[in-house]
Amino acid sequence: MTRPTLTTHAIIxxxxxxxxxxxxxxxxxxxxxxxxxxxxxxxxxxxxxxxxIFPAGHIWSVTNTxxxxxxxxxxxxxxxxxxxxxxxxxNTAAAIALAAIHVRHAARGDALLAxxxxxxxxxxPELYREMVRAALQVALEPERMVVLGILxxxxxxxFGYVERMGEPLQVNGHPVYAVRRFTEKPQLEIARQYVASGxxxxxxxxxxxxxxxxxxxxKKFLPTTHDALEALSSHIGKRSYDAALKRTYGxxxxxxxxxxxxxxxxxxxxxxxxxxxxxxxxxxxIGSWAAVYELVARQPGENILASDGHTVDATGNFLWxxxxxxxxxxxxxxxxxxxxxxxxxxxxDRAQDVSKIVKALEEKKLKHLL
Amino acid sequence: MTRPTLTTHAIIxxxxxxxxxxxxxxxxxxxxxxxxxxxxxxxxxxxxxxxxIFPAGHIWSVTNTxxxxxxxxxxxxxxxxxxxxxxxxxNTAAAIALAAIHVRHAARGDALLAxxxxxxxxxxPELYREMVRAALQVALEPERMVVLGILxxxxxxxFGYVERMGEPLQVNGHPVYAVRRFTEKPQLEIARQYVASGxxxxxxxxxxxxxxxxxxxxKKFLPTTHDALEALSSHIGKRSYDAALKRTYGxxxxxxxxxxxxxxxxxxxxxxxxxxxxxxxxxxxIGSWAAVYELVARQPGENILASDGHTVDATGNFLWxxxxxxxxxxxxxxxxxxxxxxxxxxxxDRAQDVSKIVKALEEKKLKHLL
Numbered sequence: 193m194t195r196p197t198l199t200t201h202a203i204i205x206x207x208x209x210x211x212x213x214x215x216x217x218x219x220x221x222x223x224x225x226x227x228x229x230x231x232x233x234x235x236x237x238x239x240x241x242x243x244x245i246f247p248a249g250h251i252w253s254v255t256n257t258x259x260x261x262x263x264x265x266x267x268x269x270x271x272x273x274x275x276x277x278x279x280x281x282x283n284t285a286a287a288i289a290l291a292a293i294h295v296r297h298a299a300r301g302d303a304l305l306a307x308x309x310x311x312x313x314x315x316x317p318e319l320y321r322e323m324v325r326a327a328l329q330v331a332l333e334p335e336r337m338v339v340l341g342i343l344x345x346x347x348x349x350x351f352g353y354v355e356r357m358g359e360p361l362q363v364n365g366h367p368v369y370a371v372r373r374f375t376e377k378p379q380l381e382i383a384r385q386y387v388a389s390g391x392x393x394x395x396x397x398x399x400x401x402x403x404x405x406x407x408x409x410x411k412k413f414l415p416t417t418h419d420a421l422e423a424l425s426s427h428i429g430k431r432s433y434d435a436a437l438k439r440t441y442g443x444x445x446x447x448x449x450x451x452x453x454x455x456x457x458x459x460x461x462x463x464x465x466x467x468x469x470x471x472x473x474x475x476x477x478i479g480s481w482a483a484v485y486e487l488v489a490r491q492p493g494e495n496i497l498a499s500d501g502h503t504v505d506a507t508g509n510f511l512w513x514x515x516x517x518x519x520x521x522x523x524x525x526x527x528x529x530x531x532x533x534x535x536x537x538x539x540x541d542r543a544q545d546v547s548k549i550v551k552a553l554e555e556k557k558l559k560h561l562l
Numbered sequence: 563m564t565r566p567t568l569t570t571h572a573i574i575x576x577x578x579x580x581x582x583x584x585x586x587x588x589x590x591x592x593x594x595x596x597x598x599x600x601x602x603x604x605x606x607x608x609x610x611x612x613x614x615i616f617p618a619g620h621i622w623s624v625t626n627t628x629x630x631x632x633x634x635x636x637x638x639x640x641x642x643x644x645x646x647x648x649x650x651x652x653n654t655a656a657a658i659a660l661a662a663i664h665v666r667h668a669a670r671g672d673a674l675l676a677x678x679x680x681x682x683x684x685x686x687p688e689l690y691r692e693m694v695r696a697a698l699q700v701a702l703e704p705e706r707m708v709v710l711g712i713l714x715x716x717x718x719x720x721f722g723y724v725e726r727m728g729e730p731l732q733v734n735g736h737p738v739y740a741v742r743r744f745t746e747k748p749q750l751e752i753a754r755q756y757v758a759s760g761x762x763x764x765x766x767x768x769x770x771x772x773x774x775x776x777x778x779x780x781k782k783f784l785p786t787t788h789d790a791l792e793a794l795s796s797h798i799g800k801r802s803y804d805a806a807l808k809r810t811y812g813x814x815x816x817x818x819x820x821x822x823x824x825x826x827x828x829x830x831x832x833x834x835x836x837x838x839x840x841x842x843x844x845x846x847x848i849g850s851w852a853a854v855y856e857l858v859a860r861q862p863g864e865n866i867l868a869s870d871g872h873t874v875d876a877t878g879n880f881l882w883x884x885x886x887x888x889x890x891x892x893x894x895x896x897x898x899x900x901x902x903x904x905x906x907x908x909x910x911d912r913a914q915d916v917s918k919i920v921k922a923l924e925e926k927k928l929k930h931l932l
Contacts, residue, residue: 522909
């Protein structure tokens with residue numbers, strides 16, 4: 193393999209509108225813009241993690257109009273000019289394509305891309321950067337698409353899985369496998385078999401490829417999106433851009449890059465096209481308040497308080513009420529989250545049902561709480 | 563019996579510093595000054611209940627220096643001038659005696675007194691007033707001390723019990739019994755026997771007697787208190803009063819009127835001295851957040867919310883967070899109480915342990931939370 197000679201750019205997909213961190217997460221301040229774990233926000237942690245590899249001016253964010261202002265405030269100065277706004281949500285294939293044409297314009301030609309989620313937790317950032325560097329190196333070769341795969345720790349049915357095959361290449365001492373297959377959220381029994389086999393990784397949405405490689409694949413698999421964005425490309429840096437974007441974006445295919453590009457390329461174009469690098473980087477997508485508790489608690493049954501407080505016969509509680517003294521008596525494994533206008537109480541093992549509250553608020557048209 | 567000819571005065575004992583309604587109740591704003599049940603405060607409800615019988619200028623309150631300002635604000639204008647402040651707490655015998663000498667001064671002689679707690683709930687105020695009128699009529703007779711007794715609904719070990727005896731007098735159609743004995747908080751087995759016998763009422767701290775009757779009893783049973791307050795009496799209405807009160811009050815016996823006067827009078831002076839009138843007035847001392855839930859819930863398992871909210875698979879919860887939208891998922895029989903600086907979470911059946919939190923705050927010297 194050759195050493196990278198192209199410039200490298202990170203694309204942070206930051207348009208998520210997750211509902212599982214209500215009442216803290218809202219339409220304008222979703223999970224990625226909150227300090228869910230630690231003192232800085234998920235986005236700030238994502239950016240800080242990438243800065244040793246990417247200069248701030250090479251860190252791009254794709255988000256929606258509601259979040260753009262709050263998001264910019266959290267970015268380094270040079271990265272604020274790299275925020276791309278989608279007029280409407282069109283899923284990850286379109287978002288990455290939009291970023292790709294912007295990077296190509298800024299780089300005045302081809303470039304190497306790392307596509308990364310804004311709201312994931314990574315316990316081992318040093319190792320993570322090593323894996324990103326390895327992935328970029330593999331992706332430098334034209335035609336290749338690379339995925340970081342998380343070693344599964346449980347038969348989770350909420351993730352997509354990546355099956356690897358054959359003998360690995362070695363890149364910087366890390367094994368790199370050809371991908372046999374992408375599979376979407378499996379049934380529990382299937383997920384158990386995947387974990388047991390040792391040949392599967394979770395697809396955590398971390399992708400690496402050249403701009404040119406991605407756009408060629410896009411032309412093949414999503415020609416409408418490809419052609420529309422190529423047309424938009426000529427407006428970048430001009431006054432006509434905003435209007436052209438608005439005209440264009442709603443027409444793009446609303447589909448994930450996993451389905452539209454990675455699965456199809458793997459299935460239709462065979463080996464030596466898509467690669468997976470297993471990464472033991474202490475990853476979590478932090479899917480609920482329960483996941484936050486598990487990340488933060490240093491021992492089973494510990495009470496996690498965001499403030500001063502006192503507990504009596506209480507264990508395993510996550511009590512987020514940062515400006516108040518919290519007193520808990522005789523309660524166990526609860527999640528309590530307080531904000532200036534809302535209060536949530538639920539058992540940790542019901543934390544995924546917080547989305548039901550958000551749905552009820554939508555039905556009641558209580559927009560100020562969304 | 564003769565009709566009342568003396569003026570009647572109510573003495574509201576409002577110096578309680580209960581800890582069981584933390585975090586709402588604080589040193590300066592204890593239970594009686596809060597809207598625990600309904601829109602007005604316990605004190606305001608107590609006063610409103612009494613107004614059809616007592617003019618506002620005949621409603622006296624005894625409290626401590628911390629609460630006096632907040633208490634005055636809740637009283638009718640004429641009653642604000644009737645607030646008596648204890649420099650230090652000296653329990654109910656001294657508080658009633660202090661009020662007695664003030665009433666005697668205001669009435670320029672003897673008067674009829676109703677001594678009543680500030681922080682109890684009464685579901686049937688009309689019947690309550692009938693009982694108060696009957697009790698005042700019985701107490702008009704010199705030497706007599708009268709108690710309203712609550713028909714016990716459970717073998718509660720937290721109350722004192724009053725045993726009645728013999729055949730009742732009838733006053734305004736209500737039976738009035740001589741008291742055989744006062745007994746303090748009994749063991750559970752004893753309490754069960756009391757309830758089963760039908761001869762016992764709870765002592766709810768509602769007493770009726772002439773000023774003269776009370777002071778004579780006081781002279782016999784608590785001569786130090788009696789003599790000190792008689793001496794203080796000459797300072798009432800003078801500039802020297804505050805200094806004299808401060809000099810005097812700390813020296814008074816620190817004892818309840820139940821122990822010091824009622825029990826001893828019953829034991830030592832026999833029948834025709836102390837009377838009890840059974841009163842089915844829907845009384846509750848509202849001893850904890852759990853008691854509030856039981857008063858307010860119209861059916862078992864109902865969720866009580868102080869604000870707008872949404873519940874999913876949640877039953878029997880008391881959720882007090884008046885300015886926030888409250889969401890509860892999968893929790894049962896919890897008490898959650900939120901104030902600007904504190905948040906309490908406990909099961910309803912642990913509500914009495916809230917005092918443990920207050921104790922911990924005292925130990926931690928977190929005075930701003932007390």
